[in-house]
Amino acid sequence: MMEVKSLLSERTQFMKASDIRELLKWVTEDVISLGGGMPDPSTFPKELADIARDVIATKGSSALQYGKTEGVDELKDELIRFMAKDGIKADRDEIIITTGSQEALDLVGRITIDAGNVVITERPTYLAALQAFKAYRPNIVGIDMDSEGMVMDKLEEAVKKSISDGRRIKFIYVIPTCQNPTGISMSIDRRKHLMELASKYDLLIVEDNPYSYFLFDGIYVPPLKSMDYENRVVYMSTFSKIIAPGIRVGWVVGNRELIRWIAMAKQAVDLHTSTLSQYIALEALRRGIIERNLPRIREVYKVKRDAMLDALAKYMPEQVTWTRPIGGMFVWASVNGVRTEDMLPVAVSKYKVAYVPGKSFYPAEDVHTSMRLNFTYPSVDMIYEGIRRLSNAIRDELKRSGN
Ligand SMILES: Cc1ncc(COP(=O)(O)O)c(C=O)c1O
The missing domain is CATH 3.90.1150.10 (Aspartate Aminotransferase, domain 1)
Incomplete structure (x- = not known):
């Protein structure tokens, strides 16, 4: 054997x-x-059966064909409109469609982390993000949270320590809204503070946002990406919870040069996200199904x-x-x-x-x-x-x- x-x-x-x-x-x-x-x-959504049938019947020549690694342009245009409601602005070349956010986590890790680099996360954080990043052997530094999210004094302390130890910090990974696993949402003051620290120490932030669509108590918290005046946030979200996880479609918004590198990595992984799934997501957005x-x-x-x-x-x-x-x-x-x-x-x-x-x-x-x-x-x-x-x-x- x-x-x-x-x-x-x-x-x-x-x-x-x-x-x-x-x-x-x-x-x-x-x-x-x-x-x-x-x-x-x-x-x-019950309408998915009709959408899938319509997409295959009327858009089959594209929806069943190979597509661009970066994703279907019309889907990106719909996403640009969808995200504008949250104050997120993006051009087509600042977006890449991924096979769920899980792939996005892996791709970001893949293109940035060398063994021994520092990746900062909330403590605790999403375990499959840890799983994705750990494959690239970073030194993961977890920052404690309280009821307002990541504690900024501890973050700054950890950043200073990494710098004084001569370790390169590749990014700060956060799930600021309804975090997985704790359910905690970062307060607005903390969000501002995080953006200030990222600016002060010139750091990249990876914002993972699958859950901000489900705020129940009339409390709105803006994504970090909407406060990102220096283009240092890589934002990711997903249709998994707003359509269905089985379609495996997510997206990333960020600096266009980073998006190009992510696309390069993705080419080797899966060429592109399922075109059929992308067209289904596109139609769900176009027909207002998600909003409804x-x-x-x-x-x-x-x-x-x-x-x-x-x-x-x-x-x-x-x-x-x-x-x-x-x-x-x-x-x-x-x-x-x-x-x-x-x-x-x-x-x-x-x-x-x-x-x-x-x-x-x-x-x-x-x-x-x-x-x-x-x-x-x-x-x-x-x-x-x-x-x-x-x-x-x-x-x-x-x-x-x-x-
Ligand atoms: C914080 C977080 N990021 C990413 C994902 C992965 O989602 P997807 O289905 O888009 O791959 C999940 C799924 O539960 C999640 O909770």
């Missing part, structure tokens, strides 16, 4: 399967999963967010604390005295509830007491029952560990 391990590159040996994907494998039908990060399938659907999705998710917060208040013991997100898909809970990764197998097998342990969202995997809870996929009843089961698992674990 061929010894596969010895064939792997050094880079590959650093790769690690996402804990979420591993976890989803064990979740059987009787388990309530608060784990994954999936949209509620009832939010997928969004208020309904917000309503569905607001009810679920409220149900989760209510259930947590109702069932959790006093050792548990949690965030109160103004939107997005996740609540972040922490339990004093419990290692959530150790509790998971028992939670799944005995209590029939799943969540994502917090550890893998920390660049150094050094915090063990937190967990990510998703409220968009389960029904309201499942949320109440899931949180009730989880509270029992936690009580059991607290008792077992003597807390």
Whole structure:
């Protein structure tokens, strides 16, 4: 038998399967999963079947053909209009369409990071961003957050330290609105402060924004990109949560020279994002389906967010604390005295509830007491029952560990 391990590159040996994907494998039908990060399938637009048929019937010669690496021009034009509502301005050559934001994260890492470079992130941050960046062997520096997002004094301290250590900072990666995993949104003052620090130290910011479409409480927070007077923000967003993740279409907006390099890297990865999916997204935008659907999705998710917060208040013991997100898909809970990764197998097998342990969202995997809870996929009843089961698992674990 061929010894596969010895064939792997050094880079590959650093790769690690996402804990979420591993976890989803064990979740059987009787388990309530608060784990994954999936949209509620009832939010997928019903019109997609007609759109797909129309696109293939009338635009097939382009929609089924190879396309430009940078993406379909008409889709970019629609995105320019779509983003203008958030104060984001872009020309066609400042946009590239990607295969979801996940590809964008990999491509940004691929074109910027050499081993040992510093990448700054929130702490905790999106675990698949860590997974994407880590393949390029950076030194990831996580900056603590509070209820207003990344703490700017700590950021400046870390920037100064990297500079004095002679380490090159390649970018600061942030999810400023309804962050995955914590649900925290960065305050406006912090956003301004972040832009000032980026300017002062001449740093690139990577802004990942899949969730700002789902703000439930009438609180609006502008994207960093709309405050980006020096063109130092690479902005990424996605149709995954506003159409459906299965179409795998996202986009990046940034400095045109960076976009050209991203396109160069993307050429080698997948030539271009599925033209069929791009045409479907284009038609969904053109027909106003996303604009019409969004208020309904917000309503569905607001009810679920409220149900989760209510259930947590109702069932959790006093050792548990949690965030109160103004939107997005996740609540972040922490339990004093419990290692959530150790509790998971028992939670799944005995209590029939799943969540994502917090550890893998920390660049150094050094915090063990937190967990990510998703409220968009389960029904309201499942949320109440899931949180009730989880509270029992936690009580059991607290008792077992003597807390
Ligand atoms: C913060 C963040 N970035 C990127 C992604 C990847 O999304 P996509 O489906 O567009 O690849 C997700 C998905 O959950 C996410 O939460």
